[in-house]
Amino acid sequence: MDEIEVARKAVQGDEEAFVALMQLHKEALLRTALAFLKNEHEALEALQETTYRAFKKIHTLKEPSYAKTWLIRIMINYCQDQIKKDKRHIRNGQAADSSVSDDLAQLELQEALSTLSPTEQQLIYMKYFQDVKIKDIAAIEKIPEGTVKSRLHKTLRRLRSHFEGKGEIDHV
């Protein structure tokens, strides 16, 4: 069974296919969680929560070929909610695994990313981390390709101004 077929069966309520679908994308999902939450324990919890939400909502997935991005969006939404919640308890650096962010340049990039709006973060993540094509982002978000492009530009511009305002630290 190919990926789309698995997704189609999962949408129809086939539980085994759903598990197969999750297995297929677990790595991408975990890495997504790590990009946002920076710690493996939280990432695994996020994967559990994503599985839970996805199973309850799988019948709403209209286009099986977008199953992966659909799952990743669920994951990102969860992560962003977690971060928002955590902010109330002040997120400290200790929560991060050193393996995830030990590099100064990357810490800086992460800080820059965290200043973006949730939608902008999602866009950057889909485009640069999941290599989703602009055409597909447009289809999933139901907006014209041109809009995706201009949003992307705007977001990159914000990243740049963040770096420039901070005084850039070149990575080694």
Added chain:
Amino acid sequence: MYEKEEQKLNNFKGHLEQIPLSLDAADDAIMQGLERAKREKKQIRANRKRMLWSLAAAALLILTLVTTIRVSPAFANAVASIPGLEKFVELIQNDKGLSAVFENDYYQPIGESQTIGNATLTVDGVILDESGMNIFYTIESTVDMDDITILAPVLENQQEVPPSSISFNHPISQEDSPKIYRDILGFTFEEPVRFEDLAFTLDLKTKLDGKEVDFSVPFAVPENVKSSVTYEMNEEVEVEGQKFTIENVTIHPLRVGVKIAFDPANTKKILQFEDMRLEDENGEIWSSISNGISAHGDIDDGELTYFLQSNYFEKPEELYLRINKMQAVDLEDAYFLVDTDKEKLLHSPKDGRLKLTKASRTGFEMTMEVEQKPEHIYGIDKKITDANGALMDLQHSGISDGYDGVQTIDIGFEDNGYANPVKVELFAYPNYINGDVKVELKK
């Protein structure tokens, strides 16, 4: 243009991809998430919709969970043009007949309210026809209402309001805005009626945050009802040897009533009509079961009126009443007996789907095997009595959807010293008879 930024992003991506992952732990997380979702689906959906029945006459709740929501543009426009109504959309859009009521301006805005303490009850508007009245209302409070209970809605008119069954949603947690609660009270009159004077009073006993608040809101309905259309049929039909007569079909704006009489010589008891519907000559469905079928009367009296969604505002040239699938059981299988002291199922339908899993003086739990997830979820009990024929003091009754081929039943009652065994007359049971009933509606 943004090469530098893109480069940084790509570096981060490369870095992320190199992080070693524990994929076993990932598999565990997936299974845990799945189990949690499954458990939740299984949870008994009891009491989600409560119906009060004024007469001992039965017929009950059915709820199919709404999965998809589609709003026709005409309906959306109609709703948008009535201030305040958009809040009710979720409650009405699944019923084609109700949607048509709005598209045809048959909803009548009212806007009368009463404030008691912190809380205000507003009658936003009504839909009135000869078969009943749907009252759209809002309870608003200046403080959070954690607990909202609707106790006893009563509708008054100087003319006698016929006994009615009343449907309303049980306020589950109103997570979004605990200060506002909106719902529809659906009064279905036992007999069609036309009121001369359109001044009504809605008496609504509620419990808000543990305090009893009794509202009484007088209101006048601006316009009288559109007349209902009755088709006299009196046609006897037969399905797998079981006979019944379709006496008449009445089309009201709010609902379609189908009156059916059963042959007392039948060897099976017909419990539910699964697919009763009105179709045109091309097989297009004009009216079908809405939120599960509901009915007035008691099948033991041999006569029942079933309700379908209304097609009042749109009528094709030819219209047929059609029935293909019914739930029916042999007469001796129409009930089961539980001894709650000995924790034993003494009698149940012979196909053995029912199993007793837990029993005590205050209730019992059972499982029922089903081949597939049922289309409509019915409660199982029509009437529960003790060995002396006294009605049990029922506390709750619930049934889960058919997950994993099993429906879970949970029935609870007061231990008022009743005598065992407890007899439960079936309201529904997944045993079917099939046929092809097609009767034309002729003027």
